[in-house]
Amino acid sequence: SSELTQDPAVSVALGQTVRITCQGDSLRSYYASWYQQKPGQAPVLVIYGKNNRPSGIPDRFSGSSSGNTASLTITGAQAEDEADYYCNSRDSSGNQVFGGGTKLTVL
């Protein structure tokens, strides 16, 4: 399958740790990247490759992968982390594909 599957919604208590997952066959062959999108704004890259953060992304964001599942972990979630998170990778044809997105609520 060329699809990437994410849980539609996840919640976390302020200051706690949350893991957002992305499943797909293509993740066995390609890295996932992760994007944060707040309402009315363009997506922002937060994790790419094995576990790399662009400049300016807090170190509470980290990434990992095992088999057909990629994960984005936020350790010590903050109120400003409330957003939609999308994973991205390639399909079997090498084309870009996005997951359905996970809405993160910080309680």
Place this chain on the structure above:
Amino acid sequence: QVQLVQSGAEVKKPGASVKVSCKASGYTFTSYAMHWVRQAPGQRLEWMGWINAGNGNTKYSQKFQGRVTITRDTSASTAYMELSSLRSEDTAVYYCARTNNYYDSSGYLYDAFDIWGQGTMVTVSS
């Protein structure tokens, strides 16, 4: 600073075409690929296609093949996305996004969308 600035919102009638521009600044335009991604209201990000800004080669999602054309003007450091035969389901925010290339410790090449435009709202309505 590195940025992508897109053209303004558009309202089109069904059957018409729309052309959205994306002006790059702060980097060498021809050294990076440019992609177009759209997002219908409340929906996921959807990849449409990309252009090698250096040589102009393109590749499109099968979903949009035949309706989308991505071009670039290197002298203006600008990429364009034209979508034809518009229908109401094409109502969405359209983003341009640059991919940057990276190598992992094994020398494996991969990419990620590191810079995004601000988005252009295209509304298709009769």
